[in-house]
Amino acid sequence: MVGPGPRQASAGLDPAGGGRPGTVGVALRDTLPLAVSALIYGAVFGVTARDAGLTAWETALMSAFVFAGAAQFAAVALWSAGASALQIVATTFVVNLRYLLMGASMARFLSKRHGRPLPRAALAALAAGLSDESYAVSARRFAAHGPSARYLLAANTLLYVTWLSSSLLGALFGALVANPERYGLDFAFPAAFLAILLPELKERPALAAAGAAAAASVLVALYVPGSWYLLSGILAAALVGAGVERNARR
Amino acid sequence: MAVATYVTRAAFMVALGDAALPAWVERGLRYVPVGVLTSLVVPQVVLAHGAWALRCDNPFLWGAVVSGLLARRGASPLLTILAGVLVVALVRAF
Numbered sequence: 001m002v003g004p005g006p007r008q009a010s011a012g013l014d015p016a017g018g019g020r021p022g023t024v025g026v027a028l029r030d031t032l033p034l035a036v037s038a039l040i041y042g043a044v045f046g047v048t049a050r051d052a053g054l055t056a057w058e059t060a061l062m063s064a065f066v067f068a069g070a071a072q073f074a075a076v077a078l079w080s081a082g083a084s085a086l087q088i089v090a091t092t093f094v095v096n097l098r099y100l101l102m103g104a105s106m107a108r109f110l111s112k113r114h115g116r117p118l119p120r121a122a123l124a125a126l127a128a129g130l131s132d133e134s135y136a137v138s139a140r141r142f143a144a145h146g147p148s149a150r151y152l153l154a155a156n157t158l159l160y161v162t163w164l165s166s167s168l169l170g171a172l173f174g175a176l177v178a179n180p181e182r183y184g185l186d187f188a189f190p191a192a193f194l195a196i197l198l199p200e201l202k203e204r205p206a207l208a209a210a211g212a213a214a215a216a217s218v219l220v221a222l223y224v225p226g227s228w229y230l231l232s233g234i235l236a237a238a239l240v241g242a243g244v245e246r247n248a249r250r
Numbered sequence: 251m252a253v254a255t256y257v258t259r260a261a262f263m264v265a266l267g268d269a270a271l272p273a274w275v276e277r278g279l280r281y282v283p284v285g286v287l288t289s290l291v292v293p294q295v296v297l298a299h300g301a302w303a304l305r306c307d308n309p310f311l312w313g314a315v316v317s318g319l320l321a322r323r324g325a326s327p328l329l330t331i332l333a334g335v336l337v338v339a340l341v342r343a344f
Binding site: 222235 | 253254256257258259261262263264265266267276279281283285287288290293294295296297300301302310313314317318320321324326328330331333335336337338
């Protein structure tokens with residue numbers, strides 16, 4: 001995640017673009033609740049990987065290079081079921097298809113800065129750390145206060161460090177986090193996402209988009225195996241949201 | 251795995267950097283955040299093990315009701331999460 005990205009990005013920052021000094025602090029504060037959830041989720045992943053027969057070293061390497069919770073859980077399950085490397089890579093790709101749309105949406109945010117557009121190298125570096133959680137906090141922040149590459153980088157980095165360290169700790173000292181469900185900790189992520197989502201649902205297009213995403217994701221989750229439901233829900237939200245917004249303007 | 255993940259993250263993000271897009275694509279992309287969050291949460295709450303779970307003994311349903319009401323009333327994210335987690339733990343305990 002390090003590289004020329006952040007420095008180049010800050011060179012073109014606009015004072016009105018949400019990239020003021022203190023942006024990193026705001027980003028870390030906004031991301032903290034999600035980092036706490038990632039800490040638990042990462043530790044559970046470490047335990048799962050260890051139970052599947054991966055060493056702590058292998059688990060840490062996977063978290064370091066892949067950094068995608070859902071895909072890693074799927075990969076470990078496939079691996080312990082004796083799946084081929086090709087199957088694991090194909091599943092990873094499908095589970096992560098949602099990042100195509102999140103990346104497109106993030107590119108639109110970051111290109112709307114008043115100053116220079118972000119260089120492609122910076123976008124490529126920021127993309128490496130894009131996750132559901134950093135996307136969620138950043139999209140909310142950028143819609144309200146304007147985009148900032150620094151904000152996204154800070155959110156990415158905090159979540160990356162949390163995920164890597166917690167999955168390693170889970171793999172090393174699994175017994176300490178043996179039963180997080182008992183404390184309701186598996187609900188931390190859904191609750192965090194609700195906290196971000198619900199305040200945004202004010203106008204009709206957004207409400208319609210959420211309704212469409214809920215219906216599509218639930219139906220596809222019920223009838224189609226795998227994680228196609230995520231992509232289906234996002235596409236439904238985009239189509240319905242755009243349609244309702246266009247009709248409202250007429 | 252790392253390559254397959256990075257390709258999905260970077261492909262559109264880099265390619266679309268500052269390209270001009272048709273208006274309908276721009277409009278659609280505005281609703282991707284809502285789509286992501288809704289699709290991550292709703293199936294987890296209303297389904298369990300691949301079937302409908304709109305029952306009183308579904309802890310996530312209660313958690314979502316409490317967290318949802320708090321979030322809707324402008325409670326802080328931390329309070330929203332803590333309350334939801336607590337409710338889920340309580341429903342599981344009883």
